[in-house]
Amino acid sequence: MPPKAKVTIKDVALKAGCGIATASRVLNNSGPTSAEVRERVNRAALDLGFSFSAIGRALQSSKSMTVGCLVPSLANPVFAEAVQGVQNELVGTNYQLLISSSNYDDKADDDAISTLVSKEVDGLIVTMVAPERSPALKLAHQRGIPASLMFHDPIEGFATSYVDNFEAAREVAQRFSEYGHRRTGFLALRLATSDRSRNRYAGFHAECRARGMPDPVLIELSETDANRPEKLTAILAAHPDLTAIFASNDFLAIAVQKAARLLGWIVPRDLSVVGFDGIEIGKLLDVPLTTIETMPEKMGRQAAKSLLTAMQGGVLEQLPPLPFRFRAGATLAAPRAKSRDDGRVAAQPPSVPLIKTILKQG
Amino acid sequence: MPPKAKVTIKDVALKAGCGIATASRVLNNSGPTSAEVRERVNRAALDLGFSFSAIGRALQSSKSMTVGCLVPSLANPVFAEAVQGVQNELVGTNYQLLISSSNYDDKADDDAISTLVSKEVDGLIVTMVAPERSPALKLAHQRGIPASLMFHDPIEGFATSYVDNFEAAREVAQRFSEYGHRRTGFLALRLATSDRSRNRYAGFHAECRARGMPDPVLIELSETDANRPEKLTAILAAHPDLTAIFASNDFLAIAVQKAARLLGWIVPRDLSVVGFDGIEIGKLLDVPLTTIETMPEKMGRQAAKSLLTAMQGGVLEQLPPLPFRFRAGATLAAPRAKSRDDGRVAAQPPSVPLIKTILKQG
DNA sequence: AACAAATATGGAAACGTTTCCATTCAGGTG
DNA sequence: CACCTGAATGGAAACGTTTCCATATTTGTT
Known part of the structure; x- marks a missing residue:
């Protein structure tokens, strides 16, 4: 094992006492060679610790x-x-x-x-x-x-x-509609740089229209806001009429649930949420995430x-x-029959202190 | 834009009417060149859409x-x-x-x-x-x-x-001890192939000993079991004396909570859980995950x-x-004072049907 | 025994660079 | 005017392969 920096096929040929071409043929099994020279070359290569230079090969073979x-x-x-x-x-x-x-x-x-x-x-x-x-x-x-x-x-x-993001999103709209949801939101990150999100929105939007639902509210979050629920909480609070949110990925779907909890809303009673991607963790949550499973x-x-x-x-x-697959989970349910303000806020009076507590730790 | 397959520096030199060496000097700014030839070479390179062959360069410069x-x-x-x-x-x-x-x-x-x-x-x-x-x-x-x-x-x-996995794990043991936990478990995947997990276990084990706690129970899960909570449920049920689990990663920490819920146990009331890694999702959970934050x-x-x-x-x-950082979260608390069987199972009578339901959907 | 065919071998070119070296030429100095 | 310096230039070698081709050797056939 002489730790020579670079051992090339030339060195092998030299040590084996043959030409470069022959050494190459032996080492690549790419032409006729005698058993004797084969033996010598292989031994030399082993002794020297030879290995091919991928760069040399690349240059010659393009x-x-x-x-x-x-x-x-x-x-x-x-x-x-x-x-x-x-x-x-x-x-x-x-x-x-x-x-x-x-x-x-x-x-x-x-x-x-x-x-x-x-x-x-x-x-x-x-x-x-x-x-x-x-x-x-x-x-x-x-x-x-x-x-x-x-x-x-x-x-x-x-x-x-x-x-097929468009089709998958249509299915979400269809499920929402079947459960009786009408006013929905679409939550995404970086819409400008993600054709995937845009296609999902397009499909969701199209199917909502086709079913006579109002156009979904488009909620776009900045990168930084995604990790800090406050912004999302404010947005939810500003749209109290929404009963279901379609999030463009599972992380956002989990984040929006956090925001909902901060308002004292209970998922899926007060807000249904459907995600996208189908991450494994979604299955393990207390309330398993309803989502579209894909196969990256x-x-x-x-x-x-x-x-x-x-x-x-x-x-x-x-x-x-x-293919994609709708994973049922448990974050999608029928919207509450009652009016919003009665139902949700009244059900969870201590929502304000709760917010404070969690804001502090974030 | 003639879509010639390969345009080399030779082509550029030819078109510019100069030698290869000169073209190389111009293109690399690596030697004296006249303004005139510089102009010609650059224009030729642009016209031909020349770009260097990284392979050629690699070979020559090694x-x-x-x-x-x-x-x-x-x-x-x-x-x-x-x-x-x-x-x-x-x-x-x-x-x-x-x-x-x-x-x-x-x-x-x-x-x-x-x-x-x-x-x-x-x-x-x-x-x-x-x-x-x-x-x-x-x-x-x-x-x-x-x-x-x-x-x-x-x-x-x-x-x-x-x-420092060892130190981080010691800190977890210390926190457990401070909350009054004594019987703990260490949950990991593929211990044989992960020195990280082994080091965490070693540190956790060492500190438990140092504090006079019983040795932690080592729970090793197979790859496939990690996604299916049944196995983990069985293991938990077989160790009803454990009051706290240190999971070698956050995914397992979430999985073990799922298993606990299937038994009707409430985290952290009936079982404390601490994870490792500090994934963002942990913060967004209903009960935020207590974990060690690292910076991959x-x-x-x-x-x-x-x-x-x-x-x-x-x-x-x-x-x-x-550095690592202990993230408080909310999955770590003092163990229940009462005995296990009274407390946990009695508090959640419908645990069996619950298991059935969830097994079905998995 | 002679010759064709098959087998074994090595020299050399090529792949696209960079760089050493030698050559040419201009300009400046004595 | 001869000389030196410095800039500008191109030829050629080298990097490590593979492969074409030519040569040398063996084998097989009449």
């Missing part, structure tokens, strides 16, 4: 054996799971995963793609703010780098692995799978969306 | 400008956040992030490191099952590839960014930061552990 993956942020468990799905699918192939994240920034998205392209990735798997108007992504496409989208609805020229891991897997076939010369074809 | 990162799984939000932290620190440098995951498998860990090394990463950031006995990691070290650990306690030869994002950042200085020729030095 294949980096690397796929680039861009998501807004790994701090969002949904994206993290999807990336893990990609990874799971890539294990066993010889492809490695180069990742980047944009923190939901349009410009950063584009830069990230450029960087990945200049690293000569063999394929791309992306979730970005606006894939349809990313110059870098278009350029990658022109250069013949196959790209597979995740979470996005289909757009011209790319295959995508996604869940599968999404990543599917994106990786199609990309792999595309990289092997196959054609990138659009598969149908991944 | 720097891949890539750091490899290995974590057990991105499906665990703690690791995902840490990786995002690494990423955040790397943005702005010219380093890209190559990731891999082992799914908590010892062998896979080693293979992953080998692969990353053969990709010639310039540095490594790793969390693995057992870094101290990974041949591949040792080899990387011998080859002079700097490596920075995450989540691990310090080991010979590597810098690590971590939280910072951990990733710190690991990346030290690695960066090491890669720039600096020395990899061990920093003190990152």
Whole structure:
């Protein structure tokens, strides 16, 4: 084990007393070799601790054996799971995963793609703010780098692995309607940078209309407000007529319940809440979360799978969306029959001190 | 915009009517050039849509400008956040992030490191099952590839960014003791593959002893059982004398509360629970989770930061552990004075039908 | 025994960079 | 006017592979 910094195939050939070409053939099993030289080369490689330089290989074959993956942020468990799905699918192939994240920034998205392209990735798997108007992504496409989208609805020229947000949201509106809800709200974060949220809102809105319900109230929260319930509490208080909230993700669905409790409202008696994503924790809550279950891991897997076939010369074809599933939970129920102000506030007189207590600890 | 597959610096030089060396100097600002040729080269590069081949560069400079990162799984939000932290620190440098995951498998860990090394990463950031006995990691070290650990306690030869699990766990024992708890349990997943959990257990155990409490009951859950509360319910029922549980992560802390509820126990009246990690959702729960807050994002950042200085020729030095913080929450309280069987079961007669209901929906 | 066919081998080019070195040319100094 | 300095430039080597091609050796067939 001489800890030589770099041992190349040249060193192996030298030690084995043969030419580089022969050593290469032995090490790759890529051509005729005599048993004798095979023995010598393998022994030399082992002794020297040789391993191929992926860079040398990449240069000569113009294949980096690397796929680039861009998501807004790994701090969002949904994206993290999807990336893990990609990874799971890539294990066993010889492809490695180069990742980047944009923190939901349009410009950063584009830069990230450029960087990945200049690293000569063999394929791309992306979730970005606006894939349809990313110059870098278009350029990658022109250069013949196959790209597979995740979470996005289909757009011209790319295959995508996604869940039908519009349809899923329609189902939520339908459930609300069946329980007799009429005045609803849609709660989301960063609507401007999330086509997913926009699609959910669109579907929810469309189905509410179709059922003759009033248009849902659109509640958009800033990043920072999401962790501090006060703002949400104020918003709820300002809309006492809402009986049901559709939250664009499960975290928000849990946050809005916290806000409701601060007002002394009880879920689902005084307010129904439905989330989106289907995180596991939702099942374990005291009042299990009603939500739409999706499969981020599968999404990543599917994106990786199609990309792999595309990289092997196959054609990138659009598969149908991944299924979603309505998880009943217990945060959705019929709205109270009685008028709001009588019912809710009266039922929980000590709401004000409660707020104080919790504000203090936050 | 001729969508030529590959435009190299040779093409640029040709079009600009100069030598390759000159073109390189212009494009890199790395030597004397006349204003005139500079103009021509830049224009040619722009016209042709030239961008450097990172592979060509890597080969010649023997720097891949890539750091490899290995974590057990991105499906665990703690690791995902840490990786995002690494990423955040790397943005702005010219380093890209190559990731891999082992799914908590010892062998896979080693293979992953080998692969990353053969990709010639310039540095490594790793969390693995057992870094101290990974041949591949040792080899990387011998080859002079700097490596920075995450989540691990310090080991010979590597810098690590971590939280003092032992100390944090001692604090939990101390809090339990102060509230008057004596019989406690430690709940964990995959103890064999997580030195973090083992260290927490060790610290918890040590402090319980130091305070004259009985040794904590060690409860280890299989992966699959963690999502299905029945098993946990059975375990709790088998240990009716426990008054407090320290869970090795917040997810388990929430799961054990679910199990307790299935038995009709009320948290924290009948059972105190303390978690670990400090996930945001914990704050939003009806009964806010008592837990140890840690900073995974910072951990990733710190690991990346030290690695960066090491890669720039600096020395990899061990920093003190990152701080943790006890978050009070509301799932920790004094144990009930009365005997168990009187208190708990009698207080919640309808516990059996409740179990049935919930089992059905799971 | 002679020759074709198959097998084994190594030299060299190519992949896209950067950088060392040598060359050319202009301008300044004695 | 000869000389030196410094700037500008391009050729070529090197980084580690794979692969084409040509050569050398063995095997098999008449």
